[in-house]
Amino acid sequence: DTGVSQDPRHKITKRGQNVTFRCDPISEHNRLYWYRQTLGQGPEFLTYFQNEAQLEKSRLLSDRFSAERPKGSFSTLEIQRTEQGDSAMYLCASSSEANYGYTFGSGTRLTVV
Amino acid sequence: GQQVMQIPQYQHVQEGEDFTTYCNSSTTLSNIQWYKQRPGGHPVFLIQLVKSGEVKKQKRLTFQFGEAKKNSSLHITATQTTDVGTYFCAGRGGLTGGGNKLTFGTGTQLKVEL
Numbered sequence: 001d002t003g004v005s006q007d008p009r010h011k012i013t014k015r016g017q018n019v020t021f022r023c024d025p026i027s028e029h030n031r032l033y034w035y036r037q038t039l040g041q042g043p044e045f046l047t048y049f050q051n052e053a054q055l056e057k058s059r060l061l062s063d064r065f066s067a068e069r070p071k072g073s074f075s076t077l078e079i080q081r082t083e084q085g086d087s088a089m090y091l092c093a094s095s096s097e098a099n100y101g102y103t104f105g106s107g108t109r110l111t112v113v
Numbered sequence: 114g115q116q117v118m119q120i121p122q123y124q125h126v127q128e129g130e131d132f133t134t135y136c137n138s139s140t141t142l143s144n145i146q147w148y149k150q151r152p153g154g155h156p157v158f159l160i161q162l163v164k165s166g167e168v169k170k171q172k173r174l175t176f177q178f179g180e181a182k183k184n185s186s187l188h189i190t191a192t193q194t195t196d197v198g199t200y201f202c203a204g205r206g207g208l209t210g211g212g213n214k215l216t217f218g219t220g221t222q223l224k225v226e227l
Contacts, residue, residue: 042201042217101158
């Protein structure tokens with residue numbers, strides 16, 4: 001296992017288009033998290049899965065954002081009708097237990113033009 | 114909601130000098146974690162503190178968790194160029210809320226000059 005994988009690494013899209021990102025966590029980790037990070041800021045929580053169940057979602061997340069983890073393994077994050085303010089690094093992380101450290105992926109950098 | 118602030122925002126030191134970053138939460142935390150993010154990289158887990166007043170050391174790094182479990186600090190002794198990066202604390206909410214997620218601090222960017 002090589003860690004948490006995210007695809008694509010970079011995505012440039014036109015405003016109004018839909019985008020989907022994929023995250024493959026460490027195989028034995030049942031917890032998966034999505035964060036968003038902009039330049040000079042700390043990662044901002046988006047949503048959290050335990051196995052296939054989405055247990056928590058940020059109140060800051062608009063209806064344009066949706067995440068799934070259908071079989072409790074990989075996860076997808078979709079952003080509909082992208083806006084320039086969505087430009088950021090989208091980070092996925094996984095952990096084996098609730099109180100363990102997170103292992104982050106390298107992220108997907110989204111640029112909305 | 115839960116907020117986690119760090120000071121200073123930036124710190125430039127000469128190699129060999131010490132460095133400290135402070136982390137303060139608006140709510141009591143069940144535990145706190147520290148991460149390091151190199152320029153262009155992703156956050157990497159360093160350590161977790163759970164107990165009130167806990168102190169842990171990793172070589173030149175010393176981590177402390179406050180008695181009230183609302184603040185924490187990271188101290189680096191005799192900085193090296195390999196210490197360059199942004200250090201984030203991340204707190205998990207306690208009885209007063211915050212859920213199971215980690216709330217990351219604002220980060221302290223460390224630059225080390227030769």
